[in-house]
Amino acid sequence: MRNPFPTAGNGLTARETAVCPGVTTVSHAVLERKTDGASRDALYVRRTLRAGQRVDHDGSVVVFGDVNAGAEIVAGGDVLVFGHLRGVVHAGAAGAETARVCAWRLEPVQLRIGRMIARSPDRGEAPAFAPEVARIEGGQVVIERADREDGRVPRG
Amino acid sequence: MGEVIVVTSGKGGVGKTTTTANLGTALAQSGARVxxxxxxxxxxxxxxxLGLENRIVYDLVDVVEGFCRLRQALIRDKRLEGLHLLPAAQTKDKTSVTPEQMRELTQELRQEFEFVLIDSPAGIEQGFKNAIAGVDRALIVATPEVASVRDADRIIGLLEAAEIPPAKLIVNRLRPQMVRRGDMMSVEDIIDILAIDLIGVVPEDEQIVVTTNRGEPAALIQGSRAGEAYRNIARRIAGEEVPFMDLDANSGFLDRLRRMFGQA
Structure with a gap:
């Protein structure tokens, strides 16, 4: 597992929503929802989500396509993107800290899991072209490659 | 029955109007009724x-309000036989027309013309909704800038939602030398994000500024790089297979020599 703080390959830095006042207003409404969505039915999105499009679902969300910059996904459960993730994603929006975000190519503008917010570095190199998984570990968002050498799926 | 094509972009100032004027000119040059x-x-x-401002008597709003007949509002181009313009109203706003009225209007126009090109306003509000009502396909104009590509992406999503067939992309104002230096998004970068088919690339060309101000589309001028690109796009719209032009060809001899030796 690579350590994403503060100089990970895709350099995401995590912080509590509370220290990020500009963003809390966005996530508050979402956090008030009471479901732990991971057990709900998943929503399948069989196309690319483009700028201005938003998917809001209590359970997990699976996208077969890209999530372009300017698009938003808010899911109660996990978010799986079989494509290039460039938009904003909130997994475990009801507060589930166990939620994951996976993508063929993980390059979100901002990534939220439960109450944690991670944002992409203001400047930095593009991440490796490899499937990656983001989750919370030890109070921060960590990102690791999904195709680990030992062939095991990363678990939190 | 003719085809109705909207030229749109989301963002303003990327060249929708210039593109519409030049494509219309090039199509009419090849003999089509446009x-x-x-x-x-x-x-x-x-x-x-188009240099036709002084000929306007009636406009689009006059037509949809029934104040005049369509034929009275149409302006014949001063240079090309087959080219016509239905001008916008200057003193009204976007809410004076509905998508329903636009659909009727385009329906009437397609009886008479082979190509009806609609120059869409910037934005995604009523004006955009009017512009896409009743169209058969769309051309998206984007410049190699993040904001332009973002807006184009938004527009493509809205066109998909309106069930208009997949749009084709025109990359406008590309500067190959800046792309080569890594200072500008390349056509490949843009296509990677937008995931739609490319129909043409128009290089940045100072002549566009001159011709636009003079009211004389660059497509009419031999030797204009942008004009040539527009003529090629027009042929592709008409269904011809035209190879993409080599945008590097215009760079200096030394540049090319340097690139040959891998120093550029």
């Missing part, structure tokens, strides 16, 4: 770019 519709009501521009 009507250009300025759907940017309140911010009339297309007539200026």
């Amino acid at each position: 009507c250009l519709v300025d759907a940017d009501i309140g911010l009339r521009n297309l007539d200026v770019v």
